[in-house]
Amino acid sequence: MKQVKMLRKAGRRPPLPLHLQLQDGRKLHVIGWLRVLPGKRLVGEGRLDGEKVLVKLFIAAPGPRHFERELRGIEALARVGVATPEVLATGALAGGGCFLATRFVDDAQTLQAQWEAAQPALPGTEPALDIICRAVKAVAELHQHGLLQTDMHLGNFLAQGEQLWVIDGDAIESHGDTCLPGPVALHNLALLLGQLPPEWDACQPRLLATYLHVHPARSLAADQLASEVRKVRQRRLADFLGKALRDCTLFSVRRSWTRFVAAPRDEASRMSNLLDDPDSAFTGVLLKDGGSSTVARTELGPDLVVVKRYNIKGFTHWLKRFWRPSRAWHSWLAAHRLRFLGIATPRPLGMVEQRFGPLRGRAWLITEHCDGQDLLAVLGPAGDTLPDPALQEALLQTTRALVAQRISHGDFKATNLIWNGDEVVLIDLDALQAHSRTGSWVKAWQRDRARLIRNWPAASPVARWLDEQLPPA
Incomplete structure (x- = not known):
């Protein structure tokens, strides 16, 4: 009984190895976890009678509903001849819950x-x-x-x-x-x-x-x-x-009276020190030192990351910002939106907000560093040479994707588009917006379109090519 209670309380890190005494006298040994739903269901690799098995432990209180559904589903598949791993053992766990062991499919x-x-x-x-x-x-x-x-x-x-x-x-x-x-x-x-x-x-x-x-x-x-x-x-x-804003399998989220911290769960451990003290990044290479934001590049193990701090310029500025999500919060969600839709942007690695209860203050966004050059550096300020075919296709692919998803960038200048040799990567997502209404989308895209073209002289080959090729709203 104590063992099942311990598993329920173990959260995302159940103990290993785990030895379960079955009611028929046999022992089921779990040697590795493959999936953990804290307090509900654990899936792992195990051994039963010397044979490798896939183990599912249904430990949720108060009942075996998911266990019964699992059995019914496997039986339904087997009944019509759809291949599914064979059930080798099932039963109750002492102290509540159930277990199921199926044949382990090797080399799969x-x-x-x-x-x-x-x-x-x-x-x-x-x-x-x-x-x-x-x-x-x-x-x-x-x-x-x-x-x-x-x-x-x-x-x-x-x-x-x-x-x-x-x-x-x-x-x-x-x-x-x-x-x-x-x-x-x-x-x-x-x-x-x-x-x-x-x-x-x-x-x-x-x-x-x-x-x-x-x-x-x-x-x-x-x-x-x-x-x-x-x-x-x-x-x-x-x-x-x-x-992306709650603690779950994909994301690690910590809330307190003074801080809100979010990170991809697979990066949370590596990012912990930087999330605890994001200002430590500003001993690295300073990329921008402005009033509204400060940006630095720093090393994180063998990798480079970029930390952007969204500053509060004074009491009046705080009065305008404290009651709504920070720009780091907005950019965190914007980056995840783009990546979900297959639009290139540096992977967001962490977001931190200073808080006083529900009131928000300074905030930080941490992302992967993006190698490459911005389009203004690649094409030159004169715009007298057309981009090579690979860059042309990548740029048009990005803009077509934005149009198809009705997403406006809000600051669509050439320095916010990075060419890394394979794709055009969007950065600086503070003003990015997804539009549900056609009217607002058309106006926003027209502004984005004009802003990008305006980076080069109107009569230059690059400006003319962009005006001809960029999709209309």
Whole structure:
């Protein structure tokens, strides 16, 4: 009983190794954690009777609801012949909760891991397209048998050579022996495709054809799918931005009466000293020392990071700022928005706000350092030489993405666009805005467009080329 209580209280760092005494007298040994949902569910690699197993411990109080759903989902998959790892043992844990052990699939990778390894890849190119097609075929097979994957993502498909396994039975719903209704199937497929970067939307017709080849009885319209994918992406973006401000699997967030601190969870330990004292960065290379902000570059282990402090210039300025989110808060969310949508910007590594209860003061934003030169340095102030083809395509790709997502930068000058040899990277996101209304978007983009062109003389080749090539609103 004490062991389960200890696991519930262990948070994100359950002890290892863990030895569980089962009711039938056997011992289950957990040697590594793969996923931890604090106080709810633990997933790890273990040994049972000398065999390698995948262990799921359902430790949430007050009941075994997720355990029962996991079993039902696995049974539903096995019943229709969809490959899923075999259940080797199940049962109750002393002190509450349940366990489930399935066969461990060796030499396997999730499709998510394969997809990440294939990036960056141009939309529609191999092998990235093959990975998505495998997932689409698996989804079509599930739908054909009346099964629904409610937690739809590439991490729930496990590839072992040519064999594809569907995992996470907890998220499998059965709708009987008949295929899924059209609207349900459409939404479920859109949940998968909505996780691809927007530039992959052009591949939807081919992916839909792949789906229909496996499940031809279901007629789905391409325009309906495209509309549903856009809705899914917007909901996922809103959910992701919400997570960036709360303590969860992806982000480490600490709140107190005097401070708010956020960082990606995989960077929180490395960033801890800098998050505790962000002003320590200003002993490094000072990039800007202005009234409204101070910017420095400093070393963090083998890497370079940039720290931007948003200053409070005086009492009057504080009266204008204390009641609303800081510019660091805004830039933190803006950077995550851009990266979620596949638009290049330095990875945000941390955000700190000074507070007095609900009142906000100075704030800091920490990002990766971006190598490269700004466009004014690359093209020269005279603008008498056109950018090379690679830079032309990268710049137009960035502006097309901003237009497609109705995002205005707010200070779209050449020094805020960095060319690193592969892509154009946006920096200084203090005024970035996503527009829901057409009228405000058109005005904002026209201002951005004009601001970029205005960096060079109106009669220069660069200014003329930009005016011809930049997309209208």
